Amino acid sequence: MLNNKIPNLKVIAFDADDTLFVNEPYFQETEEKFCGLMRDYLSHQDISQELFRIEIDNLKIYGYGIKAYILSMIEAAMKISNNTISVEVIEKIIEYGKELLDKPIELLDGVEETLQTLHGKYKLVVATKGDLLDQRRKLHNSGLGKYFHHIEVMSDKQEQDYADLLKRLEIKPEEFFMIGNSLKSDVLPVLALGGYAVHIPFHTTWAHEKIDHKVEHKNFAAFEKITDILPLLGT
The missing domain is CATH 3.40.50.1000 (HAD superfamily/HAD-like)
Incomplete structure (x- = not known):
């Protein structure tokens, strides 16, 4: 030692x-909002697990960061909804991502x-x-x-x-x-x-x-x- x-x-x-x-708490806050947005399709835990799986699969393509996270949320929403998600929901996900980018530096x-x-x-x-x-x-x-x-x-x-x-x-x-x-x-x-x-x-x-x-x-x-x-x- x-x-x-x-x-x-x-x-x-x-x-x-x-x-x-500070960084991770902001991502967790966004994930909570995403799970709430998709609550009609799966349980909170299942939504969270699907998002995490997609994030990890996408690391080799998108790397790390908020923009990669936005794309993974959109992909997760499409898969969870069996490609029936509305444009309004996708717009809301993009809004969540922009809010993440605008978070104050603590x-x-x-x-x-x-x-x-x-x-x-x-x-x-x-x-x-x-x-x-x-x-x-x-x-x-x-x-x-x-x-x-x-x-x-x-x-x-x-x-x-x-x-x-x-x-x-x-x-x-x-x-x-x-x-x-x-x-x-x-x-x-x-x-x-x-x-x-x-x-x-x-x-x-x-x-x-x-x-x-x-x-x-x-x-x-x-x-x-x-x-x-x-x-x-x-x-």
Whole structure:
């Protein structure tokens, strides 16, 4: 378990959604509205399961983000209704998606304090999944963009995706430190490459990002809040 200052560290990377600012609760709120919209066809649980199945099937085509989610909701509505859904319902789904895109940016506690403290001491980057335009918009509107040297919106977060990022940053794995709320996406691939990773849990996690085992590794630590990383980084 990581508990000492990391030697030779050059880059600290942060996930964006539910690490820097709130995201998943907005998707859950939208899913509730979608299930309500389709309640005449199936139970809430069945609608939710069908939407999730379609989302996962579509990841390889659309990737992550709100626009992909809108398309998956429309496809789910068509399948659930056996292609009898009205244009008005499709318009309502698109409206839900636009509402998601217009959600206010809510920074998580301690984020700006942490970035202010680390800025200038390390090269800070964002390494996140999602839609490029939307993620850049959120970073700009949050006021956090000024702290980051580089913003990487990744199509996925597998080992190879991180290896490509390290190559672009011209650093070795042992010079890289990743912080995020997902063990599956933010921690395990980085540890596998030989980098360092910290898990900062968020109170709710998308089912696709959950794992069913504990993580034990000399380069890994888990903290309750983001400011807890500062002593580890010698600040």
